[in-house]
Amino acid sequence: MYTYLKYDQADGVGTITLNRPEVYNALNDELTFELQDVLKHIHRDMEVRVVVLTGEGKAFCSGQDLKSGSPDVKRSFIDSLHKRYNPIIRALRTLNKPVICRLNGVAAGAGCSLALACDLIVAAEEAMLTEVFVNIGLVLDSGSTYFLPRLVGSAKAFELATMGTRVKAPDAYQMGLVNKVVPMSELDEAVAFYTDYYAKAPTKAVALMKKMLNKAGHSSLDDMLDYEAYCQEIAGNSEDYKEGVNAFLEKRKPNFTGN
Structure with missing residues (x-):
């Protein structure tokens, strides 16, 4: 190709x-x-x-x-x-x-x-x-x-x-x-x-953190506090968050799918 x-x-x-x-x-x-x-x-x-x-x-x-x-x-x-x-x-x-x-x-x-x-x-x-x-x-x-x-x-x-x-x-x-x-x-x-x-990490959360760290280099603290809240809302509605919490409660390793 x-x-x-x-x-x-x-x-x-x-x-x-x-x-x-x-x-x-x-x-x-x-x-x-x-x-x-x-x-x-x-x-x-x-x-x-x-x-x-x-x-x-x-x-x-x-x-x-x-x-x-x-x-x-x-x-x-x-x-x-x-x-x-x-x-x-x-x-x-x-x-x-x-x-x-x-x-x-x-x-x-x-x-x-x-x-x-x-x-x-x-x-x-x-x-x-x-x-x-x-x-x-x-x-x-x-x-x-x-x-x-x-x-x-x-x-x-x-x-x-x-x-x-x-x-x-x-x-x-x-x-x-x-x-x-x-x-x-x-x-x-x-x-x-x-x-x-x-390859086994919560890919969506990792991608969001990449965006957040990129933004942090040219943003104020207030801007980043607001952006953290925005991104956390997205991460908190992911399948990986549900899996992470369930794995913690069940005392096992999480099986993140990146979704």
């Missing part, structure tokens, strides 16, 4: 694999549009309760494929971002299920933004993140100006952005950029720890 990515679904887990290993999964036009398409499909597929995003081969994603066009040819960067990259970032952040980045290698430029847009990042020790834009005279894009200062603070974000610093996975963990770092041989097991949990 897809040419530049692979998509697999099993046991409630949808796995997207960027599949241009010969160029470290650099993003060309076709791959960005395929990413948009698969995320739309996942949003509608209620069988999928958690998503994994990763890269084929040694890299996660090296960013924009600079060899796909000439710097001497006039192009519209604003059109490229509005049509190609921004829809992907919005889709990841508004997806009604958690997205786990399986960071198997370098994430550079827009590839770094792609990783930071996920809800959780599980990284191999060999992995690295770098906001490499400054090295070719560009600025951060694809959401990095939103995610980076929220994760590491404004001063550190300025340093990482303007110096294009290469941050190795253990250092990224200390900064709060990633959730977990393990040897490459243990990466799949570490990702499975999260997918096993979220």
Whole structure:
């Protein structure tokens, strides 16, 4: 179905694999549009309760494929971002299920933004993140100006952005950029720890909390108190809430269906 990515679904887990290993999964036009398409499909597929995003081969994603066009040819960067990259970032952040980045290698430029847009990042020790834009005279894009200062603070974000610093996975963990770092041989097991949990979690409640936490970054306390009440009304009328209460009363593990 897809040419530049692979998509697999099993046991409630949808796995997207960027599949241009010969160029470290650099993003060309076709791959960005395929990413948009698969995320739309996942949003509608209620069988999928958690998503994994990763890269084929040694890299996660090296960013924009600079060899796909000439710097001497006039192009519209604003059109490229509005049509190609921004829809992907919005889709990841508004997806009604958690997205786990399986960071198997370098994430550079827009590839770094792609990783930071996920809800959780599980990284191999060999992995690295770098906001490499400054090295070719560009600025951060694809959401990095939103995610980076929220994760590491404004001063550190300025340093990482303007110096294009290469941050190795253990250092990224200390900064709060990633959730977990393990040897490459243990990466799949570490990702499975999260997918096993979220595939059986109350998916509607998790999706609501994702929306709430996204909103909290630019809202007042009064706004969030009202929004919490609104979301709790939705969660409280779900089948999973009924199941959770019954399981508690019956002293058993709940069997959440995501409804």
